[in-house]
């Protein structure tokens with residue numbers, strides 16, 4: 184594809200965009216939705232780790248057609264673009280593109296919710312719909328369905344999170360998606376699922392039509408921009424209890440994990456319904472580091488463990504029996520167990536009304552661990568506030584020894600970088616543990632960013648050497664060669680070239696594709 188001959192508009196950050204491309208984008212989305220001012224560009228390139236990324240422009244389409252047209256322009260002018268649905272991706276690269284000089288495709292104006300089906304529990308959301316907006320929408324229309332919220336910010340995108348295979352309090356989000364509307368970088372639009380077959384009565388149902396599952400190509404990927412999708416909502420359980428477990432020290436953990444695994448096997452605790460936190464993660468929810476005595480900090484890394492679990496049931500007597508049985512089992516291997524009944528016979532118990540499906544963003548406080556105080560959650564912005572944060576997401580076998588020997592090593596390596604071991608763990612079935620490490624550091628300390636990035640690289644490298652794999656990667660950080668060089672990565676690069684001949688969409692994301 185020949186490069187159009189055009190004049191170049193100088194950019195204050197030293198990156199030049201063809202004036203004709205900017206002109207095209209202005210025609211497509213309206214001049215007020217193409218921003219090239221220095222303040223905007225610096226703002227969108229900021230992340231919670233160094234260095235900031237240089238952004239050339241921020242282009243904000245208003246619908247799926249405009250999104251596809253903007254991508255087509257980027258392809259014709261061979262300009263890298265990076266989609267951002269809401270940009271609450273703190274610790275995973277924030278809103279910043281994967282490469283210097285890229286244009287941000289800001290999808291926040293795609294904020295429509297449509298096609299709500301209150302009987303089948305389906306709703307179509309555009310990319311810019313937040314968890315909060317979706318919760319508000321559903322609250323007005325149904326008490327039978329909800330979207331499991333994530334531990335992250337309420338202003339995150341329900342669609343982008345699911346595309347990124349995020350997880351909420353009651354399971355992973357990816358499999359809730361179907362009927363994707365995708366804009367390819369060459370400007371084509373693609374609909375997946377039953378809709379394009381005219382099979383309207385099976386839209387949104389599981390399974391997908393016969394044939395390979397194409398939807399997966401757009402998860403954690405740079406093959407297309409998903410402008411909207413149908414979300415299969417979660418049915419609201421009639422009865423619900425919350426189990427809070429103070430497990431005790433490291434010596435209590437093996438027996439606790441055995442009980443947990445048994446409960447997963449027998450399905451009394453479904454996938455990801457139990458969350459295990461080390462003491463540091465637990466403390467960071469309510470305190471900043473400076474408020475914790477040194478001896479408590481030392482033991483909280485590996486010698487203090489907490490868990491909470493959501494117990495569901497179809498009737499009050501079943502909930503009571505199940506909660507009693509689970510608390511007996513966990514009490515036998517833990518220090519204390521508390522049970523709170525949150526919902527009985529379809530009615531919330533006072534104080535628990537917001538337990539499912541209403542995001543509170545409270546975990547954002549943990550990002551301010553190294554600051555003097557917690558922020559006002561309504562205005563908190565870890566990029567702006569200079570918080571140091573990298574998420575590291577690693578999968579382990581459901582085995583105490585494999586997990587703990589890695590954690591023990593990781594604690595030492597992180598301490599060398601001045602970082603506390605802060606880890607949460609969930610189970611994906613009875614075979615797999617999914618961990619998420621919060622690498623929180625003080626960006627004001629000299630060399631802190633470099634030390635954190637070196638530790639991150641070592642943590643991933645050592646995990647791979649020991650046979651464990653990252654299941655989610657931060658944008659803009661090096662992808663280990665072993666992950667970039669697989670046959671699957673090579674095939675993905677070939678597939679990507681079909682819809683993205685100039686290689687403009689988030690080049691290098693998850694190791695796929697390089698700068699054109």
Ligand SMILES: Cc1cc2nc3c(=O)[nH]c(=O)nc-3n(C[C@H](O)[C@H](O)[C@H](O)COP(=O)(O)OP(=O)(O)OC[C@H]3O[C@@H](n4cnc5c(N)ncnc54)[C@H](O)[C@@H]3O)c2cc1C
Pocket residue numbers: 265266267268269270271272273274275277278290310333334335336338339340341343344346347348349350351404407408409410546547548549550658689
């Ligand atoms: C304290 C804290 C707690 C967190 N807890 C959780 C948690 O419990 N579970 C969890 O899953 N995450 C969690 N996160 C991580 C993060 O906040 C979420 O994943 C959040 O959903 C990401 O922000 P976003 O939805 O605005 O996505 P965005 O920032 O818009 O995008 C995320 C990624 O998807 C790509 N993308 C965005 N939109 C599209 C699109 N339409 N098509 C194709 N690609 C697209 C982007 O390029 C980017 O790579 C947490 C973060 C913090 C700071």
